[in-house]
């Protein structure tokens with residue numbers, strides 16, 4: 001398992017969590033404002049672990065897609 005340590009949301013200081021889509025992609029998302037990282041896809045357990053780490057790294061580097069573009 002990946003050690004998941006997500007910093008507070010860069011947009012609103014909310015809680016970030018890892019979300020999964022039907023076992024083929026993962027991203028980190030804020031439970032408050034919906035800001036999220038890019039989707040990272042995987043096809044096996046090894047890639048899944050890498051995608052999870054990548055999602056955490058993107059989030060913690062504050063590389064998120066804002067829920068309200070244009071603001």
Ligand SMILES: [Zn+2]
Pocket residue numbers: 009010011012013014015030031032033034035
């Ligand atoms: Zn947020």
